Amino acid sequence: MKRKVKLLDIAHELGVSTGTVHRALHNHPGVSPMTKSRVQQMAKTLGYRPNLAARYLSSRHNLRISVNTLQGTTSFWDEVRAGISEEARALVMENIEIEYRTYPRLGEGEEEAFEAALKSGVDGIITFPSRPQGLLSRMRRASRNSIPVVCVATDAPNTGRLAVVSIDTLASGALAADLMGSFLGGKGKVAVTLSSLVITEHAEKHKAFARTLHDLYPQMQLQETIEDHDIETEAYEKSTELFKKHPDLAGIYVTTEASIPVLNAARGAQMLDKITFITTDLFPALVPEIRSRAVAATIYQRPRTQGRMALRVLHEFLAEGECPSFQVTLAPHLVMRGNLDFFLQRQLLESGPQRAGAVRLRGASSDMVEYFG
């Protein structure tokens, strides 16, 4: 049983003091380049790992992190924020202070929010980069200033971001395709609606859907793709047009959150019961559609878990200076009418009594249910 190597061990080995070792390991000023490299080398060979308990105990600096996301138009971002709060509460060690900055629509105000976060000098940022182009320069600036940025839900390539937390888009699209094929017996016309093909997240889902459909169900025909640009009326009109053009359409995969307009368009075209719907996310308006079997299945993107993971990755980097992984991809959950209630119950419980449990061993007879996404 080898004892943990600490600062004093490194210091003794080199004949210096713990203060010097500390400064060298943290790139603090006041250490000659030579001793610095010697310390860093020795730390590596000895396999030094900082004792986080001691670190937390000594310098109690409140971590401030900014969470930049969309306003709660749908429940998705509320869930993400809830997951972040949960994880922050679970990390009892650190005093984490979270500032929520929201913007009303995609690409509207997110640059200002990012700028404000930078200006206020936060220690880290979690953001939903709906328009990566606009954020590019600011995110690079954050990277230069060693302010870690974690992207959630979708990636922002080449921005120097620390990590990205998202659903596995390929698994999502492929699962949707395989389900669609199974439900339809391997034949028929299907279509896809998405927000925009320039969003990598949606493009990847579409590609996976198309490829899986082609590989596993070669007899099925994938029609043209609808881009609704996250505008409800556009989704309604374009899908109405689609249904008019293809009266024999058998299935549709809705990767956007705007599934309701598409459903209504099908209702208007009297084609609701002829079309197999596979949607994305789970929000109140979708519940009756699943229950009535208008929607055969929906792919749940686990927003709460995404939030949790985002904060966990960011915190781990802030605490240890190391990042566990730069790409965290979650497996999506499948929700159908059969298991719908369990997901609803989970959402209810998690948003309900804030950690109601926490009873001591003796009182462990009563059971409380808690779901983990």
Added chain:
Amino acid sequence: MKRKVKLLDIAHELGVSTGTVHRALHNHPGVSPMTKSRVQQMAKTLGYRPNLAARYLSSRHNLRISVNTLQGTTSFWDEVRAGISEEARALVMENIEIEYRTYPRLGEGEEEAFEAALKSGVDGIITFPSRPQGLLSRMRRASRNSIPVVCVATDAPNTGRLAVVSIDTLASGALAADLMGSFLGGKGKVAVTLSSLVITEHAEKHKAFARTLHDLYPQMQLQETIEDHDIETEAYEKSTELFKKHPDLAGIYVTTEASIPVLNAARGAQMLDKITFITTDLFPALVPEIRSRAVAATIYQRPRTQGRMALRVLHEFLAEGECPSFQVTLAPHLVMRGNLDFFLQRQLLESGPQRAGAVRLRGASSDMVEYFG
């Protein structure tokens, strides 16, 4: 911003010392009943929460926990153990020492393993109670001695166990039923095979399957249930018999890990391509069956996540003296041919380089993928 209340605050408030406060809060001997209750009352009114960093730092007692599970006949328990190791490694704070005790078959040697764990004086136990009856007295003894026990995969009722980590059995069964109904167009004969109805886990899945099938697909007929008692030959023979008796069987839901014998029985009866298989778990022998579409879908029970959660709950109790929740139920994952590769890739990556990442911010350009169940 209120400062955290610490031991010294309580001590000052009552005119005693921190040592007394500490002893009182931990029920250590050497404190008069009156001061003890006064301290506990004051701690409550002041809202005292222990500083875990200080606690870890000061008393470095290695936590010893025993993990009692099945030997690696299938990959399931290997994954569970891997998840436990992962989580232990992630909890950098504590020095956790894990002792793995395995037993070869269900109910064979698990009592001895539990007894050995108790004898060796571990601080906590994670166990798979395959025969809860046999463990009952021993688990109650552990409970009396304040040794927390966390059940994984299946519950052991009325044993005083601290918590249980498992898949949501109701969601599993209901999802399987809904999928089965969708795949088969809402009609046909289906059957279920399971290990034994006395195992609550299997009984619940069966019940959920039956109820969902009845509610959503009233035209489908559920045939008699096969109990294979986890014996491969029994599974093979009983399912051969089933196929002979019902040549028009359209689907079968295999909740045990013994799906291969059932598949082979169907192959022998020349009925493989006529029957829709929905299986449980994901192990190497099942992969070609999914790829060839002999198995339409499998319900993945996320063993790695179960292991992680089990250790996390146990550790949280050991560290804080409180248990976050007594029942952790995970949502199962659905694996079909379309998204099969993503799950295989995940297993590969996670069992591969042990946390290969951990690079500093500057080198964050290269991406490594890591899945979270």
Added chain:
DNA sequence: TTACTTTTCGTTAACGCTTACGGTCTGAGT
């Protein structure tokens, strides 16, 4: 009363890391 045990509680040194402060040494400027 004394001597001795037991209960009850205060004191204090860790635990490993951070950081403010002060010290030494070099080299340049006067």
Added chain:
DNA sequence: ACTCAGACCGTAAGCGTTAACGAAAAGTAA
């Protein structure tokens, strides 16, 4: 020669909790 700035590094006081040690008080037996 003296001063002074600056670079470099050692020292030590915390952070909040634990636990070992010892002191004081209270009870017990002679």
